[in-house]
Amino acid sequence: MSLFKKMLRDIKVNKTQFISIFLMAFIGIFAFCGVCSEYYGLEQTSSEFYSDTNLADGWIYNTTITDGAIDEIKNFTTDYEKQMVVQSVGNFSNDPEITLHFVEDNEISKFYTTEGEDFNSSDDSGVWLDKRFADAWNLTVGDNITFKFNGLTLEKEIKGIGYSPEYVYEASPTSIIPNFKDMGFAYLSNESFPLSDIPYNVLLVKFNQSPDDFKDSLDDSVEYLSYTQQSDHVSVSQFNEEMAQHKMIGDVFPIVFILVTFLTLLTTMTRIVTHQRTQIGVLKAVGYKNRTIILHFMSYGFWLVLAGAVLGLISGPAIIPDLFYPTMTSRYSLPEWNPGFDISFVVVAAAMVISSLLVSYIAARNISKENPANTMRPKAPNMSSSGFLENSKLWTKLNFNLRWNYRDAKRNNFRALMAIVGVMGCVALLISAFGMNDSMENLKTWEYDDISHFDSKLIIKSGASLSDIDDVREEVNGSTIMEQAIEIKAQGNEKTASLLTLNNTNLISQTDKNKNPINLSDTDISLSAKTAESLNVGVGDTVEWHIIGYDDWVKCKITNIHGEPLSQGIILSSDKLEDLGLNFTPTSIITTEHVDDDYDSIKSVSTLNQMVSNWNEMIGSVMMMVSILIFFAVLLAIVVLYNLGILSFTEIEREVATLKVLGFKTADLRKLLLTQNLFFTAIGFILGIPLGFYLMTLMLNAAGESLYYIPSLTLGNILLSGFITFVVSIVVNLLFSSKIKNLNMVEALKDVE
Amino acid sequence: MSTLIEFKDVVKEYKSGDHVLRAMDNVNFTIDEGEFVVILGPSGAGKSTLLNLLGGLDSTTSGQIIVNGEHVENFNDNELTKYRAKNVGFIFQFYNLIPNLTALENVELMKDIVDVNINGEEVLNSVGLEGHSNQFPAQLSGGEQQRVSIARAVAKQPAMLLCDEPTGALDSKTGVLILNLLQDMSNNKNTTVIIVTHNAILAEAADKVIRIKNGQIESIVINENPRKVEDLEW
Numbered sequence: 001m002s003l004f005k006k007m008l009r010d011i012k013v014n015k016t017q018f019i020s021i022f023l024m025a026f027i028g029i030f031a032f033c034g035v036c037s038e039y040y041g042l043e044q045t046s047s048e049f050y051s052d053t054n055l056a057d058g059w060i061y062n063t064t065i066t067d068g069a070i071d072e073i074k075n076f077t078t079d080y081e082k083q084m085v086v087q088s089v090g091n092f093s094n095d096p097e098i099t100l101h102f103v104e105d106n107e108i109s110k111f112y113t114t115e116g117e118d119f120n121s122s123d124d125s126g127v128w129l130d131k132r133f134a135d136a137w138n139l140t141v142g143d144n145i146t147f148k149f150n151g152l153t154l155e156k157e158i159k160g161i162g163y164s165p166e167y168v169y170e171a172s173p174t175s176i177i178p179n180f181k182d183m184g185f186a187y188l189s190n191e192s193f194p195l196s197d198i199p200y201n202v203l204l205v206k207f208n209q210s211p212d213d214f215k216d217s218l219d220d221s222v223e224y225l226s227y228t229q230q231s232d233h234v235s236v237s238q239f240n241e242e243m244a245q246h247k248m249i250g251d252v253f254p255i256v257f258i259l260v261t262f263l264t265l266l267t268t269m270t271r272i273v274t275h276q277r278t279q280i281g282v283l284k285a286v287g288y289k290n291r292t293i294i295l296h297f298m299s300y301g302f303w304l305v306l307a308g309a310v311l312g313l314i315s316g317p318a319i320i321p322d323l324f325y326p327t328m329t330s331r332y333s334l335p336e337w338n339p340g341f342d343i344s345f346v347v348v349a350a351a352m353v354i355s356s357l358l359v360s361y362i363a364a365r366n367i368s369k370e371n372p373a374n375t376m377r378p379k380a381p382n383m384s385s386s387g388f389l390e391n392s393k394l395w396t397k398l399n400f401n402l403r404w405n406y407r408d409a410k411r412n413n414f415r416a417l418m419a420i421v422g423v424m425g426c427v428a429l430l431i432s433a434f435g436m437n438d439s440m441e442n443l444k445t446w447e448y449d450d451i452s453h454f455d456s457k458l459i460i461k462s463g464a465s466l467s468d469i470d471d472v473r474e475e476v477n478g479s480t481i482m483e484q485a486i487e488i489k490a491q492g493n494e495k496t497a498s499l500l501t502l503n504n505t506n507l508i509s510q511t512d513k514n515k516n517p518i519n520l521s522d523t524d525i526s527l528s529a530k531t532a533e534s535l536n537v538g539v540g541d542t543v544e545w546h547i548i549g550y551d552d553w554v555k556c557k558i559t560n561i562h563g564e565p566l567s568q569g570i571i572l573s574s575d576k577l578e579d580l581g582l583n584f585t586p587t588s589i590i591t592t593e594h595v596d597d598d599y600d601s602i603k604s605v606s607t608l609n610q611m612v613s614n615w616n617e618m619i620g621s622v623m624m625m626v627s628i629l630i631f632f633a634v635l636l637a638i639v640v641l642y643n644l645g646i647l648s649f650t651e652i653e654r655e656v657a658t659l660k661v662l663g664f665k666t667a668d669l670r671k672l673l674l675t676q677n678l679f680f681t682a683i684g685f686i687l688g689i690p691l692g693f694y695l696m697t698l699m700l701n702a703a704g705e706s707l708y709y710i711p712s713l714t715l716g717n718i719l720l721s722g723f724i725t726f727v728v729s730i731v732v733n734l735l736f737s738s739k740i741k742n743l744n745m746v747e748a749l750k751d752v753e
Numbered sequence: 754m755s756t757l758i759e760f761k762d763v764v765k766e767y768k769s770g771d772h773v774l775r776a777m778d779n780v781n782f783t784i785d786e787g788e789f790v791v792i793l794g795p796s797g798a799g800k801s802t803l804l805n806l807l808g809g810l811d812s813t814t815s816g817q818i819i820v821n822g823e824h825v826e827n828f829n830d831n832e833l834t835k836y837r838a839k840n841v842g843f844i845f846q847f848y849n850l851i852p853n854l855t856a857l858e859n860v861e862l863m864k865d866i867v868d869v870n871i872n873g874e875e876v877l878n879s880v881g882l883e884g885h886s887n888q889f890p891a892q893l894s895g896g897e898q899q900r901v902s903i904a905r906a907v908a909k910q911p912a913m914l915l916c917d918e919p920t921g922a923l924d925s926k927t928g929v930l931i932l933n934l935l936q937d938m939s940n941n942k943n944t945t946v947i948i949v950t951h952n953a954i955l956a957e958a959a960d961k962v963i964r965i966k967n968g969q970i971e972s973i974v975i976n977e978n979p980r981k982v983e984d985l986e987w
Contacts, residue, residue: 400865407853658849661810662905663838663866665831741830745810746801 003288003296010300014272017650020643021268022304025352027639028261029312031632032254033345034320035625039246040340041321042328046168046239049334053110055165055236056081056204058214059228065200072221076214077207081108082200084193088149090184092137098130098147099185100154102193108204109166111187112335116141116160124191126159132170132333133184134161147186152194163335169238170333177614178331182604225551232496239332241706242621246324248702249436249625252695253429257632258348260425264640265352266359267418269301271647273363280367290368297364298357305356309349317341323628327621401668405676408652415648416680422640423684424691427725429633431692432699434717436626439700440619442712443565446515448612451564454478454507454590457606464601469586472599478591479505482577482584486569488545490535497531497569499547501577507590510571513563515710522573526560530708531568545570547582554580565708566615634724641732645677649736657745670737674730681729685722692721757912757945758784758807763816763826765802765968776802778968780816784913784947784961789939789979791959792949799968800949801917807947808841808915809833821912838866842906842914844935846921848898850890856901857886863908871908880904880934896927903934913945914938920952932958932982958982 011018060073065082073080084102089095103121111119111128119128127145139145139158146155167185170178190198207214211229218227230236276297283293321339328337395403409416458476460469473480482501487494502508510518513529520526527535527543537543539558546553562571574584595605606614656669693713700709765777776799784790794800805811806818809825812833818825820840828836843849850859861873877886880900890898899919906914916935920928936958938944948955956962957980964971 400862403858404851404854411853654849655851658851660834661808661837661843661849662863663834663841663909665834746805 003292007296007300010276011304017268017272017643017646018301018304020639020646021265021272021301022308024261024265024268024639024643025305025308025356026312027308027632027635028258028265029309029345029349029352030316031312031320031636032258032316032348033313034316035250035254035628036345037317037339037341038321038324038625039243039250040342041317041325041338042239042243042246042340044340045334045336045338046243049112049163049168049336050165050236053112053165054108054206055230056109057207057230058205058211059233060203060205060218060224061201061226061228062203062224063199063201065203069222069224070203073203073205073218075221076209076217077205079108079206081105081204083202083204084190084198084200085202086149088147088154091146091148092181094182096133096181097183098133099183100147100149101185101187102190102198103187104190106187108206109164111160111162111164113160113162114335115162116158119160119187121189122191123159124189125157126188127156127192128160128162128187129158130167130170130180130184130186130333131161131163132178132180134158136180145186154188154192154194156188156192163333166233166235168332168334169235169242171234171238177617226549237496242328242332244702245622245707246625248699249622249629251702252699253432253629256425256429256432256695257636258352260422260429260636260640262352262355263418263425264422264643265305265356267414268643268647269305269356269359270363271415271651272300273297273360274367275650277367280364281370284368290365293368294361294364298360301356301360302353306353309352313345313349317345320628324621324624327624330617330620401672401675404672405679408676409679412651415644415651419644419648419680420684420687422644423637423681423725423729424688426633426637426640427685427688427721428692428695429636430630430721430724431689431713431718432695433626433629433633434721435693435696435711435713436629436699437623438712438714438717439696439709440623440626442710443707444612444615446511446710447565448608448615450509450511450515450517452508452608452611453592455592455608456590456595457608457611458589458591458595458599459603459606460587460589461601461603466586468599468601469589472601473589476589476591476593476595478589478593479503479507480574480586481505481508481588481590482574483587485548486545487548488531488535488543488569490537490541490543493535495531495534496548497528497545498567499545499569500567500571501574501584502571503574503584503586505590507592510562510564512561513708513710515563518560518562520560520562520571520573522575524559524572525556525576526562526571527558528564528568528571528708529561530564531570532558532561543570552582554582556580563708565710566706568706568708634728637725637728638732641681641729642735644680645732645736648676649673649739653743656740657743660740660743661745666741669740670734673737673740674733677729677733678726681726685725688725689718689721755786756783757786757788757821759817759819760807761817761819763806763818764814765799765806765811766814776968777806777813780965780968780970782963782970782973784945786945787939787943788945788960789936789958790945790947790961790963791955792947792963792965793951793953793956794965794971795951798965800951800965802968803965804915804917804947804949807913808843809837838909840912842909842911844899844902844906844914844916844919846918848890848895848902848922850898850901850905852890855887855889856882856893856897856904859890859901860904860908863905867909869908869910871910873904873908876904876908877901880907881930894927895923896931899923899927899931900934903931907938907944913947916946916948918950919948920950929983929985936982954985955982957985 070080081104086100088098088100090098105121106119113119113128114131129139129145141158141161143158144155145158146153164185170183215227280293317339325337458472469480480503484499486497486499488497510520510526512518532538535543537558539561542555542557544553544555577584594607659669693711697711700711760780760782763777763780767774767776792800792803806813813826816826825836854862856877857873860876863869874886880903882897882900882904885893885897893901914935920931923931935946935948939946959976960979962974962976
């Protein structure tokens with residue numbers, strides 16, 4: 001009982017030290033669980049949504065799905081359902097594209113109703129509408145909505161509003177950021193199809209085989225136009241890419257963060273117990289059992305670490321994910337955004353508590369093993385022999401400050417090492433966070449300054465006639481391009497990629513992967529570096545590809561490798577495309593003029609400025625993550641440096657008191673401590689830069705399929721990281737060294753400790 | 754011999770809450786230059802308080818402390834630091850050497866504080882530490898460490914050596930050697946040595962014995978014929 005009182009009083013007396021233990025445990029677990037919980041949340045929420053709504057494993061497209069084909073496919077599927085999917089135009093001022101799904105019973109890829117009644121496949125008067133579209137237009141249940149397609153007009157009452165697992169991401173025809181006023185989807189009963197005979201064109205399937213096996217079975221049994229497996233579905237794959245982006249930060253950052261926290265926490269615990277050395281001796285001398293003593297000192301940090309870890313475990317997932325989710329909803333549609341939870345959170349928190357117990361145990365046990373007479377005396381300092389520097393002539397020329405600090409660091413090399421590693425960890429986190437920021441900026445200027453030289457991009461309506469397109473092209477003084485999604489395979493690998501066909505223009509130029517300009521001739525076929533890498537091909541190799549939606553596979557030889565940050569795939573000229581036997585069908589017109597006129601054959605116009613701001617919005621959630629990273633890195637730096645400062649100060653308090661009694665000025669002593677601090681900070685900083693750069697490269701390499709980053713770090717941000725580190729370090733140091741002024745010399749000297 | 758130190762009506766009170774503890778109650782005495790003075794008293798009599806005031810580690814509540822004609826009681830923090838650096842050579846019970854400096858460096862450290870031209874080796878030799886100058890404190894015995902601490906105090910060439918139970922942590926034989934060294938410094942080099950102790954035997958070796966009790970001077974005795982430390986019955 002009296003030992004418990006002792007513990008409480010010890011904690012009270014050394015409260016700053018114990019507060020910093022608590023904070024460190026808390027911040028470490030808080031950041032780790034919070035950041036991880038964000039992307040686990042995305043994973044868990046989306047996969048739950050997919051399974052609740054029974055998302056299809058594959059989509060088979062054909063002009064019509066025949067009963068004969070279904071009879072064949074039945075044999076290797078667990079479930080199937082046919083749909084008629086058609087593009088319609090909604091009756092709104094901007095002619096939004098609405099994808100209509102006429103369904104039989106909607107047991108696969110179910111519509112998820114959030115307002116109104118559940119989907120009813122026998123209701124031919126109603127429509128179940130995309131919630132994002134409904135919200136964008138302020139539509140509610142009970143309103144009527146009209147669609148036009150293939151010369152038909154359909155007016156239905158909105159019976160329900162909700163989500164679909166096939167539209168977590170809705171590809172926008174006009175920009176990378178979806179504008180929910182421009183597009184949407186709707187589910188209807190097959191009975192509401194205006195013609196008696198529905199030309200079903202999609203078969204949704206569920207199967208138990210592996211996707212590759214299923215594809216093989218499919219190829220063996222029926223003819224079809226194209227087939228998409230779940231992981232290639234645009235909504236699924238885009239969301240997976242987004243998750244990959246989060247995971248790249250979520251994987252590396254929390255691990256480094258938690259390692260630095262562990263390191264600092266554990267050394268602190270060891271040192272706190274070591275400081276109590278003579279007390280351990282006294283307790284032992286008066287007859288306490290070793291076990292009692294060890295338990296007593298173990299309990300010191302235990303409660304605080306436990307409290308910090310539990311609090312972090314609860315509040316991290318509760319607070320951090322909600323900072324990201326708002327930026328996610330601008331691009332993705334899920335009925336719920338919930339933070340995720342993983343058993344690893346509990347494991348890490350428990351590991352923190354247990355390992356801090358363990359180091360206290362080891363430290364206390366080592367001391368209690370010595371005989372009490374020894375333990376009651378302060379530990380003899382480490383013997384240090386004179387090294388090279390001390391034996392040189394130079395040594396005697398050095399002033400006391402340098403000699404003292406050199407020796408102090410040498411004698412307490414563990415403390416010095418911890419200080420350096422602590423600073424290094426914080427600097428690495430700062431550098432990697434700033435580097436992420438720089439790399440994103442670099443990517444932006446690469447795409448929008450070095451590659452794109454147009455001011456406006458006019459998206460051509462599908463079905464517009466070539467002569468109409470040509471009229472517009474001449475009027476805006478522009479150039480036509482064709483952009484399509486392709487499937488490309490080589491060396492047994494298959495990837496979705498993009499195709500860019502240029503028609504004699506210098507409004508889009510090419511660079512190599514280091515941003516140096518390169519020129520492609522009319523006969524060149526260039527593959528982006530990232531695709532080349534993932535397909536494992538190079539210049540001279542042959543690849544095979546087809547435009548998604550068309551069945552004509554072409555084979556061609558790669559003549560160049562280019563670097564492209566935003567879209568990975570093939571670039572060639574329109575002449576070369578036609579050489580390969582494909583039609584050049586323009587999808588956009590690019591021009592240096594600023595276009596804001598309306599043309600009948602043009603769907604929409606986006607300017608370069610809009611694209612840049614869309615890009616900024618798109619990387620919003622990643623940038624959010626980067627800001628949080630910077631925030632925590634600074635916080636960690638403060639706690640780590642504070643902690644190191646307070647420990648070092650406690651350890652040298654007596655020496656400083658002696659020096660003060662001998663007549664050293666307070667200012668000189670503060671300088672003494674500051675010199676040491678700055679020295680450690682400088683070493684940690686220098687070592688932290690390459691480590692941070694390496695961490696950033698790790699994160700960027702995991703950045704998903706379509707983005708290609710060049711790891712970059714500006715001098716300005718290195719200096720900023722340095723500035724932050726040194727300011728924190730100096731402020732913390734001044735905080736401690738101000739204690740020298742009020743140091744009670746008499747007390748400090750009397751105490752043997 | 755001229756007067757080096759004068760305490761005039763010195764009062765020191767410690768306040769804790771409403772309670773006032775008078776640790777030093779109207780203390781008056783003088784110490785001459787070159788004197789070997791022993792301040793005696795039981796625990797709690799106020800020995801340490803006296804030492805702290807004299808050493809410039811603490812300030813008086815009232816009264817005057819005049820050292821070399823200067824009024825120490827009026828000094829601010831900076832002036833006290835200067836006073837300590839110039840006038841006082843401390844010798845502590847637990848030596849308080851800087852553990853990561855060698856014996857020689859501990860002594861030569863003083864050059865950083867006061868403007869003296871000393872040879873550290875010579876000073877170490879003078880306290881009987883030939884050949885130990887490159888050892889670290891942890892490599893020296895208690896008696897050797899105390900010698901280093903004396904050498905360090907002497908190196909400043911201070912007006913006085915203030916010794917707080919200098920033999921408290923040493924065995925009696927080593928203690929005698931240390932005290933002998935201090936007495937020699939007083940006798941041969943005219944250094945003022947002030948030893949605070951509870952060991953009454955030492956009284957016979959002192960030029961002047963100041964006894965204190967309950968914060969007051971009990972008696973001041975001047976020994977006309979002080980004995981050598983080594984001749985005392987320990």
